[in-house]
Amino acid sequence: MKNAAISGLLLCAVATTGFAQVIAPAAQTPTSAPAVYQPVSDSTRQAVHKLFKWGRLYGLISTVSGGLVLGSSSAYAIGGDMNWKNLGSMAMGGTALALGTTSLVRFSRRHEREVLAALERGETLPPYVMLMSPFLPKK
DSSP states (O other): OHHHHHHHHHHHHHHHHHHHOOOOOOOOOOOOOOOOOOOOOHHHHHHHHHHHHHHHHHHHHHHHHHHHHHHHHHHHHHTTOOOHHHHHHHHHHHHHHHHHHHHHHHTOHHHHHHHHHHHHTTOOOOHHHHTTOSSSOOO
């Protein structure tokens, strides 16, 4: 008898929670407005150009220094002087080379033109560009 009363209470509790739920109205799909062309001001264009220019410079410095470190530690390894220091230098030089190459690709002139075109369409800056600027708000 006690189990029947508990199961009856549970059944009532489950049934009342089902009545308490509200069905949300269907989401209205907004009509797509035509893309609005907003000319980008010269100061914004110059700031984006400066960010990409610095990104290319940092990428070039990282690529060259990483290549030099990787090349010199490889020369020591080929000469027979292989130890942990050379392995660490090779790993760090390879990492700097890879990151610099990635930065050169990411901040290329083609990507700069694409970002400026996206700004004219009213889109925001990509996250990798926002990380380069200390003055832009970050998420």
